[in-house]
Amino acid sequence: MGFAEQVDEMVERIIDEAIKFYMASRGWRLNIHGNYEQWPAGDGTQITPPGSPSRTSGGQVLGAGFPGYYGGFEYGAGRNAGSLVYGHFETTIRDLFRPWRTIPDPAAFDDYLDQVRDAAWSVSLTSAADRVSSVGNAALDTVGYLQEKIGGENMRGATIFAFDQNFCTPLPTVLHGQYAVALLAGVTLLGEKEIWAKAREDVHAIAEKMLEAMKDRGSAVADLGTITALFALAAAFPTPAQPILAGVGAALPALETLLNAGDEPNKQPVEFAGGTPEKVIASASEALKTLARTIRGCEDDIKGKIKDGMETVTRRSRSFAMPKPKLLEVVDVSGIKVDLEVLHFLATDTLPQIEKQINDGADLVYWGSMCGAAWYRSSELGVSDTTDGPFPAWQELAALAGNLMSDLAWEVKESAAHLQIAADRHGRTEAEITESLRRHARKLEGFAGHDPIGTASRWLDEHP
Structure with missing residues (x-):
């Protein structure tokens, strides 16, 4: 039933x-x-x-x-x-009770939660990159391999130094930041699900206490549990392998506050005193209004955490996104000293593997963000000013997570292409290689994939 x-x-x-x-x-x-x-x-x-x-x-x-x-x-x-x-x-x-019959179904969020959870996992590093311990996506062990090979003694020259300094070195930090953003999207989506799971319990409790009061011609008390919906979320949103990292919130304070929300507050008791059925009905009506106010408060909290997280990303963008690869500005291959076989392998195998994992994460966030119907509630409830509550804000957060990943995947792809040009030296002069690098840089001039930071900044300006 x-x-x-x-x-x-x-x-x-x-x-x-x-x-x-x-x-x-x-x-x-x-x-x-x-x-x-x-x-x-x-x-x-x-x-x-x-x-x-x-x-x-x-x-x-x-x-x-x-x-x-x-x-x-x-x-x-x-x-x-x-x-x-x-x-x-x-x-x-x-x-x-009519408006409460069709409140969001917690189960309707599950498939989307799985998508967002898996998106976060796709960009989570393992211990090989010294960021995540025994939790992350093993396919991203290639990040550690990339850093090791590029930093080797047999890798020298302006092109290699630029790639090492401007791409390989910040890559783990940026990936970890994007993991935190995806995780915030997942945790806030889970928070929304938990609100409605608790709300269903409260509606049942109110109805049961109302029935009891009608039968007993006396009074009853119901405890509202919705207020606890945003607590203890860390235990409820595991990655596929392990629980959420205790320190992941260091990258995103809004996530830290959700994962360490503290003890559950006292539940709100609602009395059903009344010597007439009309008084019992009035008590139940007030209980449902209290429930609606509580839900509104919880959703306002979710929206606040979303905006806080997005503001952190826009203020500290270097921890979450890379600008147009500076590698593309380096076209002088004179003096370059490389192991061409290793460089070619990095460009054609290692970097494409990294790109695939990041693109997979972006795709998963995209599919996970298509959950608008799950948030629908009747305007008669009074829990929000719109029928989808904080979904538009959450969707912006999910879009930011996905766009950051897509942009980074583009950076990886084009950096790999640039390195491949530098590595393909058989039968070519330095001048020919330099001209090929220039052509590649000109082709990409003025194009840097998405502008996730700019898009998020504009949304925040429009929604103070």
Whole structure:
């Protein structure tokens, strides 16, 4: 049974108990014939019980077995006075829960979470690159191999030095930064899922306590759990191999605050005191409003963490993105001293492997970002100003993560192409190689893939 069906089933039980509660509070009891009759001092007037399948088909007033009249209910008078009472509680209680029937399904986020999680893993380094210990993508061990070979004694010359200084050296830092951005996208998406998982529990709890209060004609208390949704996320968002790194937040403070949110706060109790069904309904209504306010607060927190993270990326862009490769500006191969076989292997095998992993990550983020439908909620809930809540902000974060990866993959690809030109020296003079390098640099002039930092900066300026 789905969530909406579970809510519907509970609502119908609440309606039945609310009608019994109301009739009892007005002195009406079921007699041996199954009709309501005032007791102990009635005049013989009876009211038929709720009908089936439509409650309002019942509620007819009878006097001495014939159609009668009753005017003592505040919801209407006449021959169908009972039917008007039944209809009132049906409408009121169904309307109370109706917007909550279709709140986001936590399971709808799962496939997208897997995509974003795997995207983060694709750009996570292993211990070979001295960034991540026994967690990352083993295919990126090639980064360590690249650094080792480029920094070797048999690699000299302006082109090689430029590649080592401007690309190989910062590459682990940039990859680690992009891992943190992808992880922030995943953790905030997980936070959104957890909000609605908790909200479903709270809706059930409110409905159950409302039913209990209707039955007991007394009071009940429900604890709202949604406020805890953004806590202990580190344990809930593992990479495919190991739990999240304890220190990954060093690259992105917004991620650090989510992964170390601290102890769970006290849950918010909501009382269902009321001597009439109307008061119980009012208590339930206030409980649902409290739930809505709590969800809004949690989603505002998610949006705040997203913006904080994006601001960190734009302020400290060198830790997350590389500018146009300075290697492409170096076209002088005079004095170059290289192991041509190694250089050719780096250009045609090692760098393409790195490019593939980064492109895989970018593709996974793209597919993971197509989750807008999972965020939909009715505007009647009052949990957000739009029907998709903080999704637009989250989508910008996911786009930033994907664009950073795509841009870096482009850098790797074109750097590999430049190195391959330098390595292809068989039967060619230095002048010919230099001219080939110039042509390659001119071809790419003015084009540097995406501009992820600029795009994110503009969005932040437009959404202060």
